Amino acid sequence: MNSSEDSAKDIIADLQSRNMVVQLSSGDELKSHLSEGSRAVYCGFDPTASSLHIGSMVPLLALKRFQMAGHTPIALVGGATGMIGDPSFKDSERKLNSTDIISDWVEQLKPQLSQFLDFDCGENSAVLVNNLDWTKDYDVLSFLRDVGKHFSVNAMIQKESVKQRIEREGEGISFTEFSYMILQSYDFAELNKRYGCTVQIGGSDQWGNITGGIDLTRRMNQSQVYGATLPLVTKSDGTKFGKSESGTIWLDPSMTSPYAFYQFWLGTADADVYSFMKYFTFLSAIEIDAIEATDKASGTKPEAQSILAKLVTELVHGDEGLTAATRISGALFSGDIAALTGDDLQQLELDGLPCSSIAANSAGIVEVLVATELAKSNKMAREFIGNNAVSVNGQLVSEPDFQLSAEKALQGQYFVLKRGKKLFHLGKLAQ
RNA sequence: GGAGGGGUUCCCGAGUGGCCAAAGGGAUCAGACUGUAAAUCUGACGCGCAAGCUUCGGUGGUUCAAAUCCACCCCCCUCCA
Structure with a gap:
């Protein structure tokens, strides 16, 4: 600062x-x-x-x-x-x-x-x-x-x-x-x-x-x-600022995890990101204008969102919060999920990736999606599966009777569940 | 206290006896395209695999059939006192 x-x-x-x-x-x-x-x-x-x-x-x-x-x-x-x-x-x-x-x-x-x-x-x-x-x-x-x-x-x-x-x-x-x-x-x-x-x-x-x-x-x-x-603060598309798929973005880390917080800022629209930087960071207007100029000239994905996400997450959740957030983001979005080690998976849990345990005997994918709130009803769960929106440990699930059995689990007990492009949940098989 | 107007699924809002799980719009979600953007297109959007079930402020009633008719009650708005 x-x-x-x-x-x-x-x-x-x-x-x-x-x-x-x-x-x-x-x-x-x-x-x-x-x-x-x-x-x-x-x-x-x-x-x-x-x-x-x-x-x-x-x-x-x-x-x-x-x-x-x-x-x-x-x-x-x-x-x-x-x-x-x-x-x-x-x-x-x-x-x-x-x-x-x-x-x-x-x-x-x-x-x-x-x-x-x-x-x-x-x-x-x-x-x-x-x-x-x-x-x-x-x-x-x-x-x-x-x-x-x-x-x-x-x-x-x-x-x-x-x-x-x-x-x-x-x-x-x-x-x-x-x-x-x-x-x-x-x-x-x-x-x-x-x-x-x-x-x-x-x-x-x-x-x-x-x-x-x-x-x-x-x-x-x-x-x-x-x-x-x-x-x-308003958004260029007219929708309400400060809401994400999972609701309001709170400052309290027990209500919005640093990871979700980080992801929120990362998803800022290009049209809004430079003005948000002016509102939410202590970078000078000159520095922000320079970032904007560089982004415009690069012709590729802009840097601004990740700078914004980093600075604001750090400001609100400190170094630790930021580290946790980027660690999860890296593992889920740029890594090979199936290659995560036991330590990595444990760390995801510690870092605040939503996590819940799964009963070993009744682990049909539909029930699990509902139990983890990735889907709000069986019907929606089936629809997601039908739309190819669900994957487990990086593998697309296309059958509603798919079972989460121990032999499919990472390290014998973890399932990284994904619904849609951005929503993840860590399922842990009850021993 | 009097007169009038309202309360419909997340929001706005149509619907005045069956064809209504309920038009339309918005929001939201998924897919395609992408950059974990935007825009666009497609689909979903009460619950249920389905048969079917539960909804239209509340409670009772009329009817073969009610969001729609009747009675009472609750809440909101406007004007008058």
Whole structure:
């Protein structure tokens, strides 16, 4: 993590060179505000699951970029706002999670938020806060009088982020979700008071909430603060970013293995890979442009995907995670599966290739595919076999009554099951 | 509380008594082509080898036959109070 040190002085220019700035409040003023001293910059993350997913990495890494530029990052975990639910650009009301679950998620998110920031670097060490701390004992009447009075409903319903919800036929918005903006605005004012925080960043869907906070801070604290929004990651083909065949790509290695994580980035479309490098790595825009130029000139398969996969996996899962991921990938995609040694196979298991044991007596391929979740029903399993989509230890399986017997196993007990081009599972014969 | 409009298979959305496991689109999956891309084409997409079975907010009912009709209930939306 080095290359952006040069551009550290002008963090906004650095972000702009990465196409990572969508909106800026009073742009020039914000730039000079940031260049004149070390500032406290905040970004909030609501507990909507037990782990962050890769979408949250853009703002989180942006906080890191601010820290590298000499500012103090404040990572806020939304113990309070997570109980309400942000309606911004959501087309329907969401169901509330129980408070127990939310506080559990808050605890799980804290180490993930911390992992990317430096909490021990003197002046601009990172700060981790929970907005529940300043809301849980705030009584309703005081809140409505002190905070609510500063908001005009007329202005609130004009915000683009909720407008469609209010106008959309067949949908509505509860007062609970409608109030979300007030809570987040209050967070900004509170952080301004507590930590002298003057900048909030977030995804571009947060613009309404951020400007709400700017206005509130001016009114409550008589202090000028600023906001900037980052792009929401989209894919060139219009499908949702951050999902793969097996679901959301989480940062928690027990939810998305480093191998699956690595594979996800490796599969990035050419049309997206260079902008993703700008969002998700610390390579400078210049370096990334150079990679793009080289790839274009080479006329063969681009290098960018493997660079991206390597850097992001390393960033999130460390050296060990990256090594495991590349080891599995190498064995499965470029090696001869039948030639794997017992040690290799054991290593695959340790590295986190999905693995399950197979009962020796009932090891018909159809049942095994279902048991390993490579197929979700017998019917699908048969269809996959009929489509030549299934192989065992590198051998195509074309008969639905194929049996996984000990004599066909590698090293007497392993089966590398493959469905489709990319989905693998290690089956281990129960002894 | 009153009036009206809705709840269909992952999502959107057609379907108003049999021809409906339910149009169409999207998403997803597989195959071909490739670079573990993209685009394109082909196929699949409730469960079951099959006969057949289980679905259309819930519960009961009418009928030879219901996603479609009736009753009650639950939930959502709009307007009025």
